[in-house]
Amino acid sequence: MTTFKAFVTEKVGEKEFQQSIQSKNIQDLPEGDVLVKVAYSSLNYKDALSALGKPGVTKNYPHTPGIDASGVVVSSKDPQFKEGDEVIVTSYDLGMNTWGGFSEYIQVPSNWVVPMPKGLSLKSSMEVGTAGLTAAMSIYKLTQQVKADAGDIVVTGASGGVGSFAVAMLSKMGYSVVAVSGKSEDYLKKLGASKVVGRDEFLEGNQRPLLKPLYAGAVDTVGGDYLATAIKATLPLGVVTCCGNAASFDLPLNVFPFILRGVSLVGIDSQNFPYEERVKVWNNIASEWLPETSDITEEVNLEGLLEKINLIIKGGISGRVLVKVG
Numbered sequence: 001m002t003t004f005k006a007f008v009t010e011k012v013g014e015k016e017f018q019q020s021i022q023s024k025n026i027q028d029l030p031e032g033d034v035l036v037k038v039a040y041s042s043l044n045y046k047d048a049l050s051a052l053g054k055p056g057v058t059k060n061y062p063h064t065p066g067i068d069a070s071g072v073v074v075s076s077k078d079p080q081f082k083e084g085d086e087v088i089v090t091s092y093d094l095g096m097n098t099w100g101g102f103s104e105y106i107q108v109p110s111n112w113v114v115p116m117p118k119g120l121s122l123k124s125s126m127e128v129g130t131a132g133l134t135a136a137m138s139i140y141k142l143t144q145q146v147k148a149d150a151g152d153i154v155v156t157g158a159s160g161g162v163g164s165f166a167v168a169m170l171s172k173m174g175y176s177v178v179a180v181s182g183k184s185e186d187y188l189k190k191l192g193a194s195k196v197v198g199r200d201e202f203l204e205g206n207q208r209p210l211l212k213p214l215y216a217g218a219v220d221t222v223g224g225d226y227l228a229t230a231i232k233a234t235l236p237l238g239v240v241t242c243c244g245n246a247a248s249f250d251l252p253l254n255v256f257p258f259i260l261r262g263v264s265l266v267g268i269d270s271q272n273f274p275y276e277e278r279v280k281v282w283n284n285i286a287s288e289w290l291p292e293t294s295d296i297t298e299e300v301n302l303e304g305l306l307e308k309i310n311l312i313i314k315g316g317i318s319g320r321v322l323v324k325v326g
């Protein structure tokens with residue numbers, strides 16, 4: 001019988017949770033078409049919520065978190081995959097209420113599994129993870145309408161996981177990027193931003209119904225006044241994508257940017273992004289968009305994970321945490 005290691009969170013009191021590395025059997029895994037031996041995962045804010053028993057992500061414990069995984073197929077009921085194939089599994093219900101990637105094995109439905117694109121590895125795909133994938137999905141939607149010569153693209157929450165990838169990928173694609181950030185300029189310039197604007201400066205005078213049109217498009221990761229400001233300052237026919245609410249879930253806005261400038265607002269939900277487009281986006285990352293990530297990534301193993309989980313929940317991580325599982 002194959003035994004393996006998994007990070008497990010258990011409920012041990014009314015509001016108390018305990019985390020440990022446990023030995024599990026293949027028979028313990030949920031039903032699924034594809035059994036994958038996990039090589040790498042990555043740490044996201046959602047994983048920390050799940051791992052610490054915070055509300056909103058995972059309902060039932062004991063649970064193994066990890067919304068991202070890369071690994072090698074051990075067996076598959078779906079002929080599309082065969083033993084030895086390298087694959088990526090992210091999104092859908094992985095790590096939320098389904099046993100996730102902080103485990104040496106996962107078993108999942110085959111329509112959650114993406115073949116590893118040429119140009120990516122088990123490791124580099126998880127350096128990208130859900131943060132990079134969400135940035136790439138935003139860019140995929142934005143660049144269908146907005147070309148590199150249309151003008152600056154503004155990225156909010158620019159030093160965060162999604163924001164950093166958006167800045168780096170857009171600049172690699174030849175777009176001029178204005179980064180809105182509460183952090184220092186140096187990191188963002190190094191990622192490829194042509195200009196860095198402070199949060200307060202970006203929001204200055206933003207109460208007016210329309211603002212001077214400055215940007216051909218925007219990748220917003222923070223919501224609230226930042227998203228409203230980006231939309232009001234977008235040039236005619238520009239595209240603004242919205243994926244997060246790091247600042248606020250509210251959107252204080254009026255209809256003028258849409259009816260007077262034809263601005264489009266596109267919502268990004270990485271969890272339910274259609275499979276065919278998901279595969280296309282991973283292939284775009286692999287072939288053209290992948291930025292250099294080694295200096296923004298630190299690596300931990302399952303044993304070192306809890307320390308990082310306790311840090312990310314307090315906003316104490318910059319860059320990406322890669323989790324070496326297998």
Ligand code: NDP
Pocket residue numbers: 045130131134156157158159160161162163180181182183199221222242243244245246247268269270271
């Ligand atoms: P991070 O925590 O890594 O980054 C968020 C960034 O937003 C911070 O680094 C900071 O950047 C900025 N920020 C944080 N708080 C505030 C604030 N109060 N006001 C203004 N700016 C703020 O998160 P991620 O990049 O991983 O995720 C960004 C958002 O996207 C989150 O809300 C997350 O839940 C969501 N998300 C959504 C997905 C989807 O499928 N829709 C998938 C993945 C993430 P700076 O200091 O540079 O300003």
